[in-house]
Amino acid sequence: MIALHNITKSYQVEAMSIPVLKGISLKVDKGEFLAIMGPSGSGKSTLLNIIGCLDAVDTGSYRLDAEMIAGASEDRLADIRSRKLGFVFQLFNLIPRVDALRNVELPLIYAGVAPKLRRERAMAMLQAVGMADRAAHTPAQLSGGQQQRVAIARALVNQPDVLIADEPTGSLDSKAGHDILRLFDQLNAQGLTIVMVTHEEDVAAHASRTLRLRDGVIERDECNQRLARVH
Numbered sequence: 339m340i341a342l343h344n345i346t347k348s349y350q351v352e353a354m355s356i357p358v359l360k361g362i363s364l365k366v367d368k369g370e371f372l373a374i375m376g377p378s379g380s381g382k383s384t385l386l387n388i389i390g391c392l393d394a395v396d397t398g399s400y401r402l403d404a405e406m407i408a409g410a411s412e413d414r415l416a417d418i419r420s421r422k423l424g425f426v427f428q429l430f431n432l433i434p435r436v437d438a439l440r441n442v443e444l445p446l447i448y449a450g451v452a453p454k455l456r457r458e459r460a461m462a463m464l465q466a467v468g469m470a471d472r473a474a475h476t477p478a479q480l481s482g483g484q485q486q487r488v489a490i491a492r493a494l495v496n497q498p499d500v501l502i503a504d505e506p507t508g509s510l511d512s513k514a515g516h517d518i519l520r521l522f523d524q525l526n527a528q529g530l531t532i533v534m535v536t537h538e539e540d541v542a543a544h545a546s547r548t549l550r551l552r553d554g555v556i557e558r559d560e561c562n563q564r565l566a567r568v569h
């Protein structure tokens with residue numbers, strides 16, 4: 339599903355070019371749950387943003403399904419993001435002024451789905467993440483874990499091929515974080531491909547595979563025992 343070949347990426351800082359990714363090659367199959375780990379500054383978020391078509395590579399190739407991503411225009415990237423990818427962030431990034439249902443409906447509004455159908459689909463998605471009874475609550479009326487559930491419902495309402503998650507439990511206490519990871523486990527068991535950045539070993543233990551970055555290169559890439567899956 340995802341195929342990166344020899345990706346490089348630098349940032350320009352005060353006329354200096356700072357290399358951040360130094361030749362990353364990676365294949366992720368449909369149905370995998372990949373955790374990207376590594377020290378702070380090792381390039382995890384940069385790699386995730388490239389996989390998520392939020393950022394462009396300098397050199398190398400990237401294929402997502404049948405689409406060639408490297409070199410694509412911003413319009414095409416936006417189209418691919420909205421059709422194929424769902425995003426979950428550490429700080430939830432919900433719209434504060436509208437309720438949970440409206441937050442989940444948002445991607446469907448952009449996609450031009452008719453009001454009745456989009457309300458049904460958003461409600462079904464809230465149901466799937468265990469938040470149907472909070473549909474009329476605004477983010478401020480929800481706990482962090484509940485907000486992240488709503489954010490996951492929003493990320494999945496367009497039925498993306500891949501869920502992209504950057505430190506999805508980073509703002510949650512351990513109980514709420516564990517509940518979110520169990521939801522990821524369920525979604526992955528239903529076939530959803532997940533690519534998640536984390537710096538916590540017990541979070542990465544939920545994934546089927548762990549990639550370890552160091553200084554912009556892959557240091558290790560290994561299958562997990564999935565001990566954390568035995569609840």
Ligand code: ADP
Pocket residue numbers: 349350351358376377378379380381382383384385
């Ligand atoms: P991680 O997520 O592993 O902590 P990042 O991918 O966020 O690492 O960052 C890798 C390196 O790139 C860091 O040294 C960071 O300071 C730098 N960096 C990230 N984004 C930018 C940017 N937009 N401009 C300049 N430097 C950046």
Ligand code: MG
Pocket residue numbers: 382383384535
């Ligand atoms: Mg990061």
